[in-house]
Amino acid sequence: MADTPHQPSLPIADGGTALTSAAVDFARAQGVQASVAHSLEESRRATARGAKGATAQDVTLPDGTTFDLLAELDTRQRSRAAVASGETSLEASRRAAEPAVADYAPKPLYPPKFESVLSQASARALAQIASARPDGMIGDCDAMRQLAVDLDRVAPTSVSVLITGESGTGKELVARAVHDRSRRRGSFIAVNCGAIAPDLLASHLFGHERGSFTGAQQRHVGFFEQAHRGTLFLDEITEMPPALQVYLLRVLETGEVTRVGGSETIPVDVRIVAATNREPIQSIEQGKLREDLYYRLADFVIALPPLRARGSDVVLLANVFVERLNAEHGQAKQLAPDAERMLVRHGWPGNIRELRSVVQRAYLLSDGPLVRIPVLGRRAMPLHQDDSSIVFHVGMSYADVEREMLLKTLAKVDGDKTEAARVLGVSVRTIHNQLARLATGEDASHA
Template identity: 55%
Template sequence: MPASLLIVDDDRDFTESAADFARLRGFRPYVAHSLEQSRQFSHLPPVDLLLLDLELPDGNGLDLLDDPAMPEHGQAIIVTGQPSVQSAIQAVSRPVVDYLLKPLCPIQFDTLLKQAAARGVTTAVTDRHGMVGRCEAMCRIHDDIDRVAATDASVLISGASGTGKELVARAIHIASGRTGPFVAVNAGAIAPELLASHLFGHERGSFTGASHRHAGYFEQAHGGTLFLDEITEMPPALQVYLLRVLETGTVTRVGGTEAIATNVRVLAATNRDPQMALDAGNLREDLFYRLADFQITMPALRERATDVTLLAQYFLDCLNARHGTARRFADGSERVLMRHPWPGNVRELRSTIQRSYLCSDGPLVRIRALEQRARTMAMAGGMIGFGVGMSYAEVEREMLVRTLSHYDNDRGRTAQALGVSVRTIQNQLARLRGDGDPRA
């Protein structure tokens, strides 16, 4: 992967020249002309060099250094044509910031690019599509992204929480070549009575508090991609309307009558098993077929053992780049990381590395013995207890395996007890066998 550069400057002549200069030296440049535009690059993997103008149309470039919507980055350079003592003091007080005056000296800029490329924030461990992972399961994910990205097919991404479903959706969007924005919405995080307004927009006066017209996520994502996370949490009545929008390619705002054409590719995700969500009535069958032209199933981190240390090193590299440090893992850290089952998946691993980094005073980052969360607990009378924090997918899998065992592998009685079809039992067992689960 080539080294990368993000330029945030409202001087278009400068950004064009700087981007061309960097491109000729093997960099992949990204350009934004305001704070708001720069936040559209939040999906990027870490960039090796960040070039910031101080005075932007909507604020100060320094504000981006602490903005969580910005991508991870290596060295940050402040460039300005209007220097001041105050701005210089602000800039150099940061651990990874240099302060340069316009116009940039070509020799000086070339040196900065060479230094950034040598540090190699992005080349060390990131792989295809800006994601870390070289195990067989992740190779299949990358192949799936390549296969489906350039098409108009809808994609349903399933997998436990923290496995990277949104990362895959963003990778599909980037590889698709669509010029519009990537808009992500969690259907389970918005109150059901407000979800329609958020998705489809509303007209002024359509309900109490609607003081102005609002363009929903479909309109906001025009020309790009709309990612609907936790689609099985969407109320059934709203699923009917969503299906109509997908079928017609038009959206009508709440309280409105005008059908507005939308050019949006929809990607959806769920942390439930799709077939079980269908059987339980959490996902309409007709909507499922419309959303699942192509399906991608994300592997749990415990199924990606060879990627754990790669990911850990990647997160540590990002922290070092952000804070201007050169910390490394203490001896024995890899052994601790490999022994943990990672029920919270990649999200848990990232949190663990960050916490360990913050707790380390010297050059070594020590990974302490990690507390293992209780999984399922056998109980008397044919009952099962589940630990708080288990994902829906884990609960469903354990319930299936334990119930099947309780009925001596009688699939008919198991299906009846769980309230699903025998076909669902067969499909789920096939998935478990495909995942290498010895209990299937």
């Protein structure tokens, strides 16, 4: 995001001036800091200062060679070294082709190739910095810059927030960012309203007293009480039954809950952040969202863009996922040079969730240092899907497929689990078991 705390740096080493001049000009044009060294010793110091950046190195230096420096660096630092050389010896060519070298540009420098080398090095530097962000909010497009401004404005307040956006765009990440940047010291509690059986949702949200219904063997404290002095994130709010929306509105207006089967009113200090992947006004017209509840929730609306509308953010995010996988697996892989073209041309109907899945699979299938993105289709998911249709795509997990099929079918039959079981050709018990897994967070695909 635009408020990245550290600007990437690009230490540049050159025995002469040709590499230095071209590299400094290009780096600064990209908004990247550049430091210059003309010897191996200066390069050591510059590389140490630029630990979060990349390095552009000429092979021949007055007191040694680039390869002397690379041998001293750890694996992840070496993977960020772009080497330029005028040498034509077999030994220089062999060493320049080693996995320790991120990329190679022969001298005299051919501008397009050299720009490609430095562009990739800068992208990797930005990705390493971004991958360390604790809130996971990554991006540099106009929409993400505006999101940073909006979060700074709304997070410290107590107003309710409604987040809209397609599935997989990171709505829960934004909700967590609102909570983390707020002054609230209570817990952040997330609940997917579409993943809990409608007849159990009231108990989950507001709690229940012992004996209030069959199976209620002890008192249960609901999500509202658990989120006291904190934030309650209500994902897929349009999947909440209309009758329950009435009670939710009352709780929001009074600041009190009554457990199912109880009579005592319990004060709660809870900030609500809600989210939906549907168009809110259309949901109101379809009777899926009460208009009065919408206006109570939408004190401040944040609309997240689909990944296909975020331009080069897709490349930055892919590099971030590679960096995180490197940290997890102790590797120093990087995206292949042709990855940017493959990433930008795809429509990403599954948004960030799909991108993460594609990158992870490509990473695990890569035997060498380069992560090659497979050929992907160009189909983009329509902005608004018909309620009777489901869009599946390559890279979507089985868990996601099952979840979408189950929830869309339940929505189509107005929550009738017996009818949903008949339509899907499974038992009613299977429907209950799947809903229970979703409710307890076992659905690993949820983002």
